[in-house]
Amino acid sequence: MDELVERLSAEGQKAVAGGPGPSVExxxxxxxxxxxxFIKFPDTRGGRLSPNSATAGSR
Known part of the structure; x- marks a missing residue:
């Protein structure tokens, strides 16, 4: 597994799902x-996914 994916999926890592107006709807x-x-990881320092990342472009 990609190192970034491992770090972001670790237990206890905060994640906020939503968009410009995050609501259930x-x-x-x-x-x-x-x-x-859109998924935001508020406790990270930011950056971009590598094009070679396991999550980049996956569907």
């Missing part, structure tokens, strides 16, 4: 209609 619409969800 918006989350459901993103899953069912748009087929993607």
């Amino acid at each position: 918006d989350l459901q619409r993103r899953i069912t209609e748009m087929r993607y969800v």
